[in-house]
Amino acid sequence: xxxxxxxxxxxxxxxxxxxxxxxxRHHDRLYAVCRRITGDDADAADACQEALIAIVRGLPRFxxxxxxxxxxxxxxxxxxxxxxxxxxxxxxxGLPPEWGAxxxxxADSSESVATRMDVDAALVALPADFxxxxxxxxxxxLSYDEIADVLEIPAGTVRSRIARGRAALxxxxxxxxxxxxxxxxxxxxx
Amino acid sequence: MSDHPDFDALSAYLDADGDPGVGDDVGDGVGDNVExxxxxxAACRERxxxxxxxxxxxxxxxxxxxxxxxxxxxxxxxxxxxxxMPAPAAxxxxxxxxxxxxxxxxxxxxxxxxxSPAGQGRFRWWMGGSAxxxxxxxxxxxxxxxxxxxHQSTGTALSAxxxxxxxxxxxxxxxxxxxxxxGAAVTGDLGDVADVNVLRSRVAGSANPLAPAQAVxxxxxxxxxxxxxxxxxxxxxxxxxxxxxxxxxCEEQIRTARPELGIVTYAATLxxxxxxxxxxxxxxxxxxPPTQLLVLAPGQGCRVLAETxxx
Numbered sequence: 269x270x271x272x273x274x275x276x277x278x279x280x281x282x283x284x285x286x287x288x289x290x291x292x293r294h295h296d297r298l299y300a301v302c303r304r305i306t307g308d309d310a311d312a313a314d315a316c317q318e319a320l321i322a323i324v325r326g327l328p329r330f331x332x333x334x335x336x337x338x339x340x341x342x343x344x345x346x347x348x349x350x351x352x353x354x355x356x357x358x359x360x361x362g363l364p365p366e367w368g369a370x371x372x373x374x375a376d377s378s379e380s381v382a383t384r385m386d387v388d389a390a391l392v393a394l395p396a397d398f399x400x401x402x403x404x405x406x407x408x409x410l411s412y413d414e415i416a417d418v419l420e421i422p423a424g425t426v427r428s429r430i431a432r433g434r435a436a437l438x439x440x441x442x443x444x445x446x447x448x449x450x451x452x453x454x455x456x457x458x
Numbered sequence: 459m460s461d462h463p464d465f466d467a468l469s470a471y472l473d474a475d476g477d478p479g480v481g482d483d484v485g486d487g488v489g490d491n492v493e494x495x496x497x498x499x500a501a502c503r504e505r506x507x508x509x510x511x512x513x514x515x516x517x518x519x520x521x522x523x524x525x526x527x528x529x530x531x532x533x534x535x536x537x538x539x540x541x542x543m544p545a546p547a548a549x550x551x552x553x554x555x556x557x558x559x560x561x562x563x564x565x566x567x568x569x570x571x572x573x574s575p576a577g578q579g580r581f582r583w584w585m586g587g588s589a590x591x592x593x594x595x596x597x598x599x600x601x602x603x604x605x606x607x608x609h610q611s612t613g614t615a616l617s618a619x620x621x622x623x624x625x626x627x628x629x630x631x632x633x634x635x636x637x638x639x640x641g642a643a644v645t646g647d648l649g650d651v652a653d654v655n656v657l658r659s660r661v662a663g664s665a666n667p668l669a670p671a672q673a674v675x676x677x678x679x680x681x682x683x684x685x686x687x688x689x690x691x692x693x694x695x696x697x698x699x700x701x702x703x704x705x706x707x708c709e710e711q712i713r714t715a716r717p718e719l720g721i722v723t724y725a726a727t728l729x730x731x732x733x734x735x736x737x738x739x740x741x742x743x744x745x746x747p748p749t750q751l752l753v754l755a756p757g758q759g760c761r762v763l764a765e766t767x768x769x
Binding site for chain 1: 465466468469470473508509511512513515516517518519520521522523524527528530531532534535536538539541542543544714721
């Protein structure tokens with residue numbers, strides 16, 4: 269963070285090399301969060317580029333109330349969500365009324381097929397708000413408070429979205445096991 | 459009635475597990491009681507392990523960005539710093555180019571693929587080059603209008619409404635920013651537009667309805683900005699690619715001046731009250747139409763010539 273602070277100060281003062289170093293240091297992790305949220309390489313590249321541009325434009329007004337990394341995550345998350353809205357390629361499904369109730373998906377899946385592509389597909393099928401919360405927690409490792417700050421929602425909502433998002437992912441990835449309450453437990457392949 | 463912790467509590471318990479700092483902000487229901495229950499409850503332990511497997515799966519590394527994508531993004535971001543950062547001591551461009559103040563739309567005005575991190579110097583050159591290209595386009599276009607009566611001039615053709623699509627060859631050449639393609643930049647052109655009423659009608663009746671254009675505009679602007687050929691989007695025939703290239707400069711300017719406008723959902727060229735211009739449609743983020751239409755004159759520093767709303 270010291271590096272961030274000093275580079276930000278230098279960049280705002282007109283040091284282009286410092287700005288470039290700052291961008292290079294954060295690019296990969298911002299791309300990664302965009303990639304996780306969008307589920308697509310090209311979308312992630314575009315979103316990451318838009319995020320970097322927004323970061324540069326906002327840098328003179330960055331007030332250090334949050335860490336630069338958290339702020340950058342916020343910008344990248346919003347850029348990724350914007351990218352998804354802009355493309356309108358994918359429907360925004362709602363969560364099942366009761367997670368774990370979609371027995372077919374569970375029955376047809378197994379841990380052996382929970383590959384990276386499965387995770388991408390499962391994440392893309394999540395509503396964007398849930399996806400962002402889960403990615404920020406499980407991929408970026410942000411705390412609930414940091415996620416609340418990034419998404420500008422209460423921490424309790426963060427907790428709920430993460431829980432419901434994970435439940436839906438577990439369902440989609442076939443990792444349900446005894447996750448669901450007994451009344452929703454899948455009965456097997458039909 | 460089950461005494462099992464609810465799912466939110468188990469999920470939060472997972473986050474608190476091994477990370478005491480997290481436990482402080484996960485809320486009620488997570489703590490010794492949950493931990494004690496999970497220890498003694500095989501079903502809940504299994505549920506927690508299932509959640510842990512999901513967490514680990516989401517936490518897997520993703521493929522890295524390509525080097526080209528990384529360099530494009532960084533170069534584009536550095537270019538954006540021009541808006542507030544003092545210009546560096548750039549290498550002096552050729553005489554006559556540096557003085558050109560016009561940011562004019564032309565196919566050659568697409569930012570070059572900035573594979574070099576030294577994007578700023580290149581950006582300066584690109585601006586100068588685009589000005590020269592714009593002048594050439596204007597000269598060639600004027601000569602065409604004066605000397606080739608048998609051809610439909612741009613203005614004449616456009617005065618009757620949106621023109622038919624150019625030949626695929628023209629479009630592809632224009633999309634690639636090939637030399638001479640500027641004269642063919644009528645694809646996606648709305649033609650001569652006298653006032654906002656005509657503008658609204660042209661946009662509403664455009665071959666590029668807003669919804670598809672929204673997706674495509676996103677493609678064209680972002681990918682063009684990232685230096686890739688617009689033709690790579692595969693939408694060259696559906697959108698005014700040259701316009702997208704040319705409007706990028708104005709888009710950045712207007713979005714900087716008015717960030718509330720939102721995302722670009724429409725873009726085309728036109729001649730507004732006789733002035734070469736571009737029209738950009740903006741839609742505020744997260745809200746349905748109306749779309750805000752702004753007519754901008756790239757040759758006049760992207761001055762707003764007209765503004766209206768499309769329901």
